[in-house]
Amino acid sequence: xxxxxxxxxxxxxxxxxxxxxxxxxxxxxxxxxxxxxxxxxxxxxxxxxxxxxxxxxxxxxxxxxxxxxxxxxxxxxxxxxxxxxxxxxxxxxxxxxxxxxxxxxxxxxxxxxxxxxxxxxxxxxxxxxxxxxxxxxxxxxxxxxxxxxxxxxxxxxxxxxxxxxxxxxxxxxxxxxxxxxxxxxxxxxxxxxxxxxxxxxxxxxxxxxxxxxxxxxxxxxxxxxxxxxxxxxxxxxxx
Numbered sequence: 071x072x073x074x075x076x077x078x079x080x081x082x083x084x085x086x087x088x089x090x091x092x093x094x095x096x097x098x099x100x101x102x103x104x105x106x107x108x109x110x111x112x113x114x115x116x117x118x119x120x121x122x123x124x125x126x127x128x129x130x131x132x133x134x135x136x137x138x139x140x141x142x143x144x145x146x147x148x149x150x151x152x153x154x155x156x157x158x159x160x161x162x163x164x165x166x167x168x169x170x171x172x173x174x175x176x177x178x179x180x181x182x183x184x185x186x187x188x189x190x191x192x193x194x195x196x197x198x199x200x201x202x203x204x205x206x207x208x209x210x211x212x213x214x215x216x217x218x219x220x221x222x223x224x225x226x227x228x229x230x231x232x233x234x235x236x237x238x239x240x241x242x243x244x245x246x247x248x249x250x251x252x253x254x255x256x257x258x259x260x261x262x263x264x265x266x267x268x269x270x271x272x273x274x275x276x277x278x279x280x281x282x283x284x285x286x287x288x289x290x291x292x293x294x295x296x297x298x299x300x301x302x303x304x305x306x307x308x309x
Contacts, residue, residue, distance in 0.1 A: 072132035080139055083149065090150035092210045095137055095218060097157040097259055098130030105256035108193045108228075113262035116155075116218055126256060137218050144216040152213035154206050157222025157261045161199030161281060162288035166298075166305045169229065170196055170282065173236045174289045179299040183247035184237065188254030190230030190246070195223045195260040198281035201274040208270040222261030223274045235279065239286055 076093075083091050100114045101124035125131045136153075143149040160170035169187075176184055205221040213219065230246070237244060266272045 072129070073135050076132070076136040077139060080136075080143055080149075084143055084147055088149075090152070090210065090214065091140060091143075092206060093136060093140055093151060093153045094206075095153040095155045096130065096133045097155055097220070097222065097261060098126035098255075099134040099137065099155060099218075100126070100130075100256075100259070102126055102256055105258045108191045108257045110258055111226075112258050113224060113260055114220065115262045116220060116265055119218070137216075141216040144214075149216075150214040151216045152209040153216065153218035154202075154209050155218055155220045155222070155261070156197070156202055157220065157259070158194045158196045159199055159202050160196050161285055162292075164199070164285065166302060167308050169194070170232065170285060171289065172306055173233050174240075174286050175293075175298050175302050177236050177240045177242045177244070178289065178293060179295055179302060180242065180244075182244040184233065184244035185247050185249060186230060186233055187249050187252040188229060188257075189250050190228065190233070190248055192229050192254050192257045193226050193260060194229065194232075195225050196227060196232070196278050196281070197222045197261075197274060198276035198278075198284075201276055204275075205266060205270065205272045208272050212270050217269070219266050219269060220261040220263050221266060221272070222263055223278065224260060224263060225278050226260050227278055232278075232282070235282060236286065239283055240290075 099119050103124050125134045140151040144151055164171040166172050166175045202221055209219060
């Protein structure tokens with residue numbers, strides 16, 4: 071459905087002579103098979119997306135096909151575009167079906183044991199929403215030729231370490247309960263943002279620990295414990 075909707079929108083933009091399309095792509099376009107070892111120091115560069123393609127499930131394939139569609143529109147008809155590959159975005163107004171907000175919610179309702187999907191060893195580079203916004207605006211201003219660019223930090227954060235910091239900052243204690251049978255995504259996903267620095271003059275300004283604390287402060291002020299407790303189990307998997 072994502073792929074079909076993107077195609078309809080891009081076609082409508084072409085027919086309406088829209089000047090430029092700025093597409094919200096994803097780190098999910100990168101090949102799964104190169105992201106399997108969390109002990110490997112790996113930074114994903116844009117040129118790693120290529121044959122044989124191995125995107126992350128149907129969501130990743132839809133994002134990848136949309137990028138390719140925009141490249142074709144630019145080549146064939148001159149439609150200006152840019153694709154921003156977002157890496158694990160978090161921040162205020164986030165929702166519980168993403169990992170950072172899910173961990174905050176679990177601590178907020180005093181979940182014990184504290185559930186962590188996967189082994190906890192999987193690596194992410196959570197990127198604060200303000201940095202994502204600034205990078206997207208710069209891409210809109212500076213990229214015309216359908217180039218795809220990573221928007222992500224290069225901090226390598228283990229899921230279990232993020233969960234520990236959530237509990238520490240919120241003044242909670244709990245025993246961890248690991249669920250390796252649950253969906254975790256690739257085990258080692260971190261962006262290389264050198265191209266964004268080169269093309270956009272962009273680099274993230276918010277370290278994960280600072281952004282995490284801001285997000286926790288927002289969540290505690292915005293949510294009611296009784297409502298989160300009643301709804302958390304269902305919203306964890308909603309999309």
